Structures are given as structure tokens and as C-alpha cells.
Amino acid sequence: MIRYSPSEAAQKSGFSLDTLRYYEKIGLLSDIDRTSGGKRIFSDDDLGWLGLLRCLRDTGMPIAQMCRFAELVRSGDMTITERVELLEEHARGVETQLELLLRQQQHLHDKIAYYQRELAARA
Amino acid sequence: MIRYSPSEAAQKSGFSLDTLRYYEKIGLLSDIDRTSGGKRIFSDDDLGWLGLLRCLRDTGMPIAQMCRFAELVRSGDMTITERVELLEEHARGVETQLELLLRQQQHLHDKIAYYQRELAARA
DNA sequence: CAACAACCTGGAGTGCGCTCCAGGTCAAGT
DNA sequence: ACTTGACCTGGAGCGCACTCCAGGTTGTTG
Numbered sequence: 001m002i003r004y005s006p007s008e009a010a011q012k013s014g015f016s017l018d019t020l021r022y023y024e025k026i027g028l029l030s031d032i033d034r035t036s037g038g039k040r041i042f043s044d045d046d047l048g049w050l051g052l053l054r055c056l057r058d059t060g061m062p063i064a065q066m067c068r069f070a071e072l073v074r075s076g077d078m079t080i081t082e083r084v085e086l087l088e089e090h091a092r093g094v095e096t097q098l099e100l101l102l103r104q105q106q107h108l109h110d111k112i113a114y115y116q117r118e119l120a121a122r123a
Numbered sequence: 124m125i126r127y128s129p130s131e132a133a134q135k136s137g138f139s140l141d142t143l144r145y146y147e148k149i150g151l152l153s154d155i156d157r158t159s160g161g162k163r164i165f166s167d168d169d170l171g172w173l174g175l176l177r178c179l180r181d182t183g184m185p186i187a188q189m190c191r192f193a194e195l196v197r198s199g200d201m202t203i204t205e206r207v208e209l210l211e212e213h214a215r216g217v218e219t220q221l222e223l224l225l226r227q228q229q230h231l232h233d234k235i236a237y238y239q240r241e242l243a244a245r246a
Numbered sequence: 247c248a249a250c251a252a253c254c255t256g257g258a259g260t261g262c263g264c265t266c267c268a269g270g271t272c273a274a275g276t
Numbered sequence: 277a278c279t280t281g282a283c284c285t286g287g288a289g290c291g292c293a294c295t296c297c298a299g300g301t302t303g304t305t306g
Binding site: 016018019022035036037038039057062063064 | 292293294295296301302303
Binding site for chain 2: 262263266
């Protein structure tokens with residue numbers, strides 16, 4: 001069982017030390033081990049969970065909804081159906097987001113092409 | 124030349140009335156026509172510009188950078204090369220963003236599939 | 247065992263992008 | 277003329293997700 005220091009966990013998860021502490025404070029991270037002196041020690045499981053949090057944040061889930069999800073996970077196996085519902089709902093949002101982003105990417109490329117035609121006409 | 128009221132412009136651009144006023148205040152919108160009584164009147168050109176602003180916002184460009192871009196547009200045709208550079212730089216960011224989003228979408232689907240296998244195993 | 251970096255806590259502060267408000271003006275309908 | 281709703285201005289306030297800080301503790305290294 002590999003153990004990671006806070007800064008290793010930060011580096012591997014992409015969250016800052018302050019963000020990790022903040023996530024613990026608001027309940028996104030629970031049962032993080034401590035040394036006798038009170039310093040946090042992260043396990044592989046913790047890193048996996050951080051990876052999921054990273055995924056949810058990167059896909060635009062608000063912190064409040066992540067807290068609801070974390071709460072479900074803490075509440076045990078009886079909540080798996082609810083977790084799936086929450087994640088599927090979120091996945092639909094991600095799909096919409098992706099469609100918008102692709103559409104606007106096209107818009108952006110069109111605008112660039114338009115400017116480049118302007119430049120070509122001028123040369 | 125069709126003219127639009129502020130609320131029509133808001134509705135067609137997807138920005139709120141307050142946001143339109145805010146954008147004018149910070150220089151993202153300039154030379155918006157007014158009635159003698161001081162009310163704004165938006166033209167088709169304005170709507171087109173708002174569409175571009177919408178595109179840049181939706182793809183995550185910060186307001187400050189949009190202001191720089193708007194400034195270039197105001198400064199005339201000599202700045203087209205710079206505009207292209209700015210937009211291409213942004214387009215690279217969008218590409219990166221898209222790759223991340225797709226990767227995390229996969230992660231999300233994997234997690235959902237994992238939970239669904241859990242549920243199936245339980246049934 | 248001394249020094250030093252990494253870590254701890256609670257709480258205040260920050261940056262962004264709006265959003266809301268008070269108090270007034272304008273213009274179309276009756 | 278009067279009501280009503282859309283609009284105006286300047287400026288304050290808000291929600292989010294961190295980020296920073298002061299002041300103190302820990303634990304590894306030479």
C-alpha cells in the first residue's frame with residue numbers, strides 16, 4: 001500500500017495543497033489518514049478518488065453537486081443507483097457542453113478563415 | 124437595415140440586458156446607436172459582433188482578452204494579422220480544452236459502466 | 247541537536263463575470 | 277394626460293472556487 005505526502009497527492013491529482021485541504025473541509029475528501037503528528041497521508045484509493053473529482057470538475061460539475069455525490073458514496077452500496085443517476089444526468093450536460101464547444105470551435109475557425117481571406121485579398 | 128431593441132438583442136445573443144450594458148461599459152461593445160431619448164438600438168452588425176463575443180466566451184476566452192481583441196478590431200484593418208494570431212492562439216487552447224473534455228467524458232462513462240456492473244452483479 | 251522545509255489550522259481575501267438595485271426617463275396605448 | 281413597461285445610469289453586491297496568510301508544529305537531514 002503506497003502512501004503519498006500532501007505535495008505528492010497535489011502533484012498527481014493536479015489540485016493545489018490548499019484545494020486538497022479545502023476539499024477535505026467541505027467533505028469531498030473524508031477519512032484521509034494522518035501521521036501521529038497530524039500530517040495527511042494519501043493512499044492509492046485516495047488518489048483514485050481525487051482522479052474522479054478531477055474528472056467531475058474538469059467536466060464542469062459544481063462543487064455543491066460533487067458534495068452530494070461524495071455523500072452518496074459515503075452512504076454505502078445502497079446508493080449506487082442514485083450515483084448512476086447523478087452521473088448520467090451530468091454526462092448529458094457534458095454532451096451538451098461538447099456540442100456547443102464543437103459548434104463554437106467551428107465558428108472560431110470560420111472567423112480565422114475570413115480574416116485570412118482578407119489578408120490574402122490585400123497581398 | 125433591421126434594428127433591434129435591447130431585449131431583442133439580449134434574446135438573440137443569449138446575453139442578459141445587464142451583461143450587454145456591462146459589455147458596453149468595458150468596451151466590448153462600442154458605437155451602439157441610441158434613440159434621441161438615449162435608448163440603445165442594435166443593428167445586424169452588432170448582432171453579428173455579439174455572436175462572435177458569444178463564441179469567444181463559450182470557448183472560455185477571458186473578458187480581458189476579449190477586450191484586447193475588441194481593441195484590435197476598433198483600431199482598423201492594420202491589425203488583422205494580430206487578430207488572426209490572437210484567435211489562433213485561442214483556437215489552440217480550445218483544442219486542448221476539447222481533448223481534456225473528451226478524455227474526462229470517457230472517464231465518466233467508465234465510472235458509470237463500473238457502477239452498472241456492480242448493480243448487475245448484485246441483481 | 248539545530249536548522250529548515252513541509253506541513254498544520256482557522257479564517258480572511260481574491261478574481262472573475264456578472265447581477266441587482268435605486269431612482270429616474272422614455273414612449274406606446276387608452 | 278396618464279399609466280405602464282421597457283429602458284437608462286452609477287454603483288454596490290454576489291456566488292463560485294479557490295488562494296493566501298499568520299502563527300504554530302513536525303520530522304528529516306547534516
